[in-house]
Amino acid sequence: MKYDKDSYKQVVDEYTPKNKMLKNCVWAFIFGGAICLLGEIIKNVLMSGFNIAEQDAGPMSSVILIALSALLTGLGWYDKLGKIGGAGTVVPITGFANSVVSPALEYKREGYILGTASNIFKLAGPVLVFGYFSSFIVGVLSLLFS
Amino acid sequence: MKKIGKQTFSIKDDVFVRSTFTIAGKKEGEGPLGKEFDMVVEDDLWGEKSWEKCELKFQKEAVKNLMDKNNLMKEDIDLLISGDLLNQIASSSFAARDLQLPYIGVYGACSTMALTLGLGSLIIDGGFANNVICATSSHFCSAERQYRLPLEMGGQRHMSAQWTVTGAGAVWLSNSGSGPRIKNVTFGKIQDLGVKDANNMGAAMAPAAYDSLRQHLEDTGIDYDLIVTGDLGTVGKSIVNKMFNEDSSSIEKKYDDCGTIIYDIDKQDVHAGGSGCGCSATVFGAFLYKKLLNREINRLLFTSTGALHSPTSTLQGESIPGIAHCIGIEM
Amino acid sequence: MNYLMSFIVGGIICVIGQIIIDTFKKNNAYLLVLLVVAGTFLGYFGIYDKIIEIGYSGATVPLLGFGHSLAEGAVEEAASKGFIGALSGGVVKTAPGVAAALLFGYIAAVIFSPKGNK
Secondary structure (H helix, E strand, C coil): CCCCHHHHHHHHHHHCCCCCHHHHHHHHHHHHHHHHHHHHHHHHHHHHHCCCCHHHHHHHHHHHHHHHHHHHHHCCCHHHHHHHHCHHHHCEHHHHHHHHHHHHHHHHHHCHHHHHHHHCCCCCHHHHHHHHHHHHHHHHHHHHCC | CCEECCCEEECCCCCEEEEEEEEECHHHHCCCCCCCCCEECCCCCCCCCCHHHHHHHHHHHHHHHHHHHCCCCHHHCCEEEEEECCHHHHHHHHHHHHHCCCEEECCCHHHHHHHHHHHHHHHHHCCCCCEEEEEEEECHHHHHHHHCCCCCCCCCCCCCCCEECCEEEEEEEECCCCCCEEEEEECCCCECCCCCCCCCHHHHHHHHHHHHHHHHHHHHCCCCCEEEECCCHHHHHHHHHHHHHHCCCCCHHHEEEHHHHCCCCCCCCCCCCEECHHHHHHHHHHHHHHHHHCCCCCEEEEEEEEECCCHHHHHCCCCCCEEEEEEEEEC | CHHHHHHHHHHHHHHHHHHHHHHHCCCHHHHHHHHHHHHHHHHHCCHHHHHHHHHCHHHHCEHHHHHHHHHHHHHHHHHHHCHHHHHHHHHHHHHHHHHHHHHHHHHHHHHCCCCCCC
């Protein structure tokens, strides 16, 4: 072969189409902004309409967003939104919910226990592992430096 | 010995490509070859309970229909050679379970169509069989599940990513009759130039395609009317062209790729084109074979390309080994 | 004003995520992990509280906010219960979100069937 790994890498970089980052960023801004706006609206409705205290309204609004994301994922719409919205649909809490619901749904055909239940954290598992780990480190740090 | 040059087996007796049967999915049916397929199935489950079961039905029905179309009985077929993309080549083996034909399962990833045609020709030329059926299949959903992420997961495909063809193709090879003949077979060497990006398969397989094509052309010295690779897509195709241009033996005018033939790249949102076992299988059966029959072309070099990685090897940081097998067919 | 700032701050955080996706071309799981860990430490150093003051839900809804809650919970409970609190605080604080995702995820899997991308 006349190419080696380094020289071929240059060829590949030259011929591989670039992702349309600017366009993707605009859509990510719109979708991400809209989902956060929705979260704020839900929170305000909970606070003013249902007289729920602010510290409870925040988590409750997250839970509603998660339920909404589960519904849209089940209907097969969330991936269609994600195709346009990119990170705008991945970064919000709805994206985390989507990463839980999508394997749960996909592995359904392998059974409800060894399929759905054991694969439900396939993608979100790493988030919890690293999240809880860093949370513990932060807790210990706060003990040491308080 | 029936070997010529460095790597090419020359088929001395007649091995006719007698007939083909292709089944394609909805998206493929909407593409430029939509009317050419023998059957188009709109439902991505085809009445089955899972995509895996659906894929095996694609392969089974392709073989069954090929036999019915040509009034072939089970006893007429000496051997079924087939393969697919899924773990343990499940689609092929489960299809063979129902077909009850003597069966050899092979794994060549997307190079399976050319691999089975090549093996079938050697077995017929060796005098071990009169009639062989070669078959393969792929399904977008089952492949996506195995190699990438759940389908319901939101997110974007990269621009260099390819779209796995939902489809199956079956080909009947025989030592009697008439039609296009397989004359030369080159099994490729694995080429791996360190591409690790599973979203850029065309670039990973292009060096293998170039190497096998160059070797086949050097060994045989035949001036082909049409050279077609399996599923390099737009990225891999332009890299192969670049490599031949650098040798000042451009093939650009008579070279095409099944991954760019099967879809309308500009309109069908498939990014870099088609891929999967079904890609070269359906394009060969529905399009290239008919070109030979109609004598639009007389000499076809059909080359399927495969990426022989596994989801595990990718996670362990391995690069993607590419392979390409060439089948020289003459009318 | 809350609404406008939620939209803008949420949008900006997602744009940062998009740039990371398009530059490194990695699986989205890497991005999610990165965001949670970043959120935890930004939360610990008090930087994220300032972002929430400006961005409201624009800062709490993205996964960075999940990280922030983890840090907040761990610090609060460590102060009241010591070592055990450092261990449980983050988990307790974020439990509703995780449990909701699990529960709704499982229910969705039972009700719906997976759809192909055709």
